[in-house]
Amino acid sequence: xxxxxxxxxxxxxxxxxxxxxxxxxxxxxxxxxxxxxxxxxxxxxxxxxxxxxxxxxxxxxxxxxxxxxxxxxxxxxxxxxxxxxxxxxxxxxxxxxxxxxxxxxxxxxxxxxxxxxxxxxxxxxxxxxxxxxxxxxxxxxxxxxxxxxxxxxxxxxxxxxxxxxxxxxxxxxxxxxxxxxxxxxxxxxxxxxxxxxxxxxxxxxxxxxxxxxxxxxxxxxxxxxxxxxxxxxxxxxxxxxxxxxxxxxxxxxxxxxxxxxxxxxxxxxxxxxxxxxxxxxxxxxxxxxxxxxxxxxxxxxxxxxxxxxxxxxxxxxxxxxxxxxxxxxx
Ligand SMILES: [Zn+2]
Ligand SMILES: [Zn+2]
Numbered sequence: 001x002x003x004x005x006x007x008x009x010x011x012x013x014x015x016x017x018x019x020x021x022x023x024x025x026x027x028x029x030x031x032x033x034x035x036x037x038x039x040x041x042x043x044x045x046x047x048x049x050x051x052x053x054x055x056x057x058x059x060x061x062x063x064x065x066x067x068x069x070x071x072x073x074x075x076x077x078x079x080x081x082x083x084x085x086x087x088x089x090x091x092x093x094x095x096x097x098x099x100x101x102x103x104x105x106x107x108x109x110x111x112x113x114x115x116x117x118x119x120x121x122x123x124x125x126x127x128x129x130x131x132x133x134x135x136x137x138x139x140x141x142x143x144x145x146x147x148x149x150x151x152x153x154x155x156x157x158x159x160x161x162x163x164x165x166x167x168x169x170x171x172x173x174x175x176x177x178x179x180x181x182x183x184x185x186x187x188x189x190x191x192x193x194x195x196x197x198x199x200x201x202x203x204x205x206x207x208x209x210x211x212x213x214x215x216x217x218x219x220x221x222x223x224x225x226x227x228x229x230x231x232x233x234x235x236x237x238x239x240x241x242x243x244x245x246x247x248x249x250x251x252x253x254x255x256x257x258x259x260x261x262x263x264x265x266x267x268x269x270x271x272x273x274x275x276x277x278x279x280x281x282x283x284x285x286x287x288x289x290x291x292x293x294x295x296x297x298x299x300x301x302x303x304x305x306x307x308x309x310x311x312x313x314x315x316x317x318x319x320x321x322x323x324x325x326x327x328x329x330x
Contacts, residue, residue: 002330003122004310006048006062008055016049016314017121019307022061025118025126027073032129034068034084039120040145041065041305041313041326043175043232044088047256048115049314052232056116063120063328064088064113065148066127067141075129083141084132085290087148089280090117091128105156105280112280121310123330133286136294146300146325147293148286150176153253154228155184155289157278161226161251165189170220171210172240173230174201175317176325177253180300181228182208184289187296193220195239204301204323219243228253234260237275238268246271253278302327 003022010018027033045062047053066086074080092099092107099107113119113127135144154177163169165188171178174196185192186209194205197216205213212220220243227240227250234257240250241263252275269275301324305313309328316326 001123002307003061004307005059007059008051015311016046017062017310019310022122024124028126030129031073031126032070032075032078032084032132033072034066034086034125034127035071036066036068036120036123036125036330037083038067038141038145039063039065039328039330040148040150040176041317041328042149043317044149044255045114046314046318047232052256053115060115061118061120061122061125062114063122064090064115065145065150066113066120066125067135067145067148068120068125068127071124073129078129078132083135085135085144085148086113086120086125086127086132087152087281087286088113089131089283091131102282105282105285110280121307121328123307131283133283133290136290138294138297139299142302142304142327142329143300145327146176146302147180147290147298150325151180151293151298151300152281152286152289153177153278154181155292156281156285157181157228157251157253158184159285160276160278161228161249163188163190163226167191167225168193168222170195170224170227170240170243171205171230172196172227172236174205175230175320176300178228178230179204179208179324180298182210183296183298184292187292193222193224195220198320200323201320224248226251230254232256233258238263241268241273241275244273246273249274249276251276251278300325304329306330
C-alpha cells in the first residue's frame with residue numbers, strides 16, 4: 001500500500017515524511033482493517049515528525065483523525081463497509097488504576113494512533129475494534145476527520161476548564177480545534193473572546209460568531225471565567241491566566257509546550273485560579289462530542305491534500321496557512 005512514513009533517522013530538508021510503499025497491515029485479534037477514506041492532520045503530527053515528541057518506534061505512519069471503512073475483521077457492531085472514526089487513543093490496558101477509575105485518558109499503558117502504532121497517512125490501517133466510533137452519516141469523510149482529534153480534544157478541554165452555559169470563555173490561538181470548540185460554546189450560549197495572531201484567523205473567528213477578537217498580545221475587555229490555550233507556547237498560557245477572574249481556570253490544549261516562563265504567583269495564580277493540562281481523551285468524550293456534532297450539524301472548514309502531498313499538508317499546519325482544518329484524502 002502507499003503510505004507516508006516518518007523515520008527519525010532520516011531527516012531531510014523540508015520533508016518530514018517519506019511517501020512510498022509500506023506493507024499492508026495484517027489483521028490481529030480484536031482489530032479491524034480499514035481502508036482510509038480521509039485522515040485529518042493535527043499539530044501533534046507535526047510535533048512527532050519534527051522530533052518535539054520522542055520517537056517511540058523505529059518508523060511510524062502518522063495520522064490519528066482517521067475516517068475509514070471496514071474491509072477486514074468486521075464485527076456485529078461494525079459490519080463490512082461500515083464507516084468508522086479512529087482518534088488519538090488507539091487502546092488502553094483496561095486494568096490500571098486510571099482505567100478502573102474512569103480516567104482511561106491517563107492509562108499507564110496506552111497506545112497512541114500514529115505515534116506508538118501506525119496511523120492513517122496510508123491507504124490502509126489496522127485499528128482496535130473497541131476504539132473505533134460510529135460517525136454521523138450526515139457528514140462527508142473529509143469534514144468528519146477533523147472532529148476526531150481537534151474536535152474531541154477541544155471538547156475535552158472545555159470539560160477540563162469546567163465551562164458552564166452562559167460563561168465568558170477565552171480561546172487563545174485559533175486553529176482547527178478552537179474553530180470547533182467555538183461552535184460548542186455557542187450552543188451553550190457562552191460569550192467567546194478570541195486572542196490570536198494572524199488577521200485571517202481573527203477574521204475566521206469573527207465569522208464564526210466570536211463576541212470579541214484581539215491580536216496576540218491584546219487583553220480581553222472583561223475578566224474571563226475560563227480560558228483554553230491552543231498554541232504550543234507557555235507565554236500564551238500566562239496571557240490566558242492574566243485574563244481570568246478569581247477562581248477561573250486555564251486549560252492547556254497542547255501535548256507539547258516550548259516552556260513555561262517564570263511568573264508572579266501573587267498576581268496571576270493567587271485567588272484560586274488554576275492551570276490544568278488536557279491529556280488525551282476518553283471514549284466517552286468521543287461519543288458525547290460526535291453526538292453533539294451530529295445534533296449541531298457541524299460542517300468544519302477543511303483544506304484537502306492528497307497522500308502524495310502529505311509533507312505539504314504538514315507544512316500547511318505548521319505555517320497556519322489555512323483557516324480551519326487540514327485533511328489528507330488518500
Ligand atoms: Zn491530534
Ligand atoms: Zn489503563
